[in-house]
Amino acid sequence: MGKKNDYSFCERVFAVVRKIPKGKTLSYVAVARRCGSPRAARAVGAVLRTNYNPMIPCHRVIYADGTSGGYNRGSIRKRCLLIREGAL
């Protein structure tokens, strides 16, 4: 156990996003905060954009305003998924 951080920021982002339960949403700033960088909201988006993975519920990460935000497969798709899960 050793070190405080052997994982890159992107790995932490995935770890956090993967844990978001169905029907629940987190804002980019909230995810960034859990990753140890409370101001890295943009960086979170950058990671999810370049490393999207079908088994990661990245559609559950939305703007702090409560708006859906962007999505690799279209913001419309993202909103649809959120409604389907009951997050909206």
Added chain:
DNA sequence: CATTTGACGCCAA
């Protein structure tokens, strides 16, 4: 190593 980019967030007009 320096610069650019971008799925953000917040405030002023």
Added chain:
DNA sequence: TTTGGCGCCAAAT
């Protein structure tokens, strides 16, 4: 309410 602009951070080039 909508638009524009600045700040912030990490990944990508």
